Amino acid sequence: MATLGSATAVARLKVVQPGEGRAGGLAPGVGVVFKIDGEDSGGSLSIVEHPFAVGALVPPHIHHLEDEYSIVLEGEIGFRSNDQEVVLGPGGYIIKPRGEVHAMWNAGSKPARMIEVISPAGFEGFFRELTDMTAVGAPDPAAIAALGERYQLPFAQPDWLPDVIARYHLTPMTR
Secondary structure (H helix, E strand, C coil): CEEECCEEECECCCCCCCCCCCEEEEECCEEEEEEECCCCECCCCEEEEEEECCCEEEEEECCCCCEEEEEEEECCEEEEECCEEEEECCCCEEEECCCCCEEEEECCCCCEEEEEEEECCCCHHHHHHHHHHHCCCCCCHHHHHHHHHHCCCCECCCCCHHHHHHHHCCECCCC
16 A cells, blocks of 8 residues: 555556557657556556657656656667766667656667566656647647646756757757
């Protein structure tokens, strides 16, 4: 059992077969497939899958409420957290701790895919709301920023971003 606030939450059995889960778009070339939500895990974690098209970039941002643990399944995915940068292939793991500016991108020449474990749960709500926005067209950057603020997820423009974009030929979101 996990305790969330004053309520007690219990994990429940859930089976997600390969290829299952609600899917949507987050940013140009970056998607999300929902696998395990906080309500499934008693609030302890959520799990999503992220496909990355060639040139796709998750813009730099900071988590204040959760840590992320990523496992690369296919292709090559680059990660930058503060001043540390790495490219991981299939089977590579990385922890992206809260409080650090980080970004992710497809670092290769073919589509890539990773699993993201988010702890504690709750941030999957940001992904749900963002996919609802992108399902009807390109969202207004101010609306994305406001959504980020509600989830204590500010976006950042670190000085290393232009270099990463140039080296990996990425397609950044326009703001």
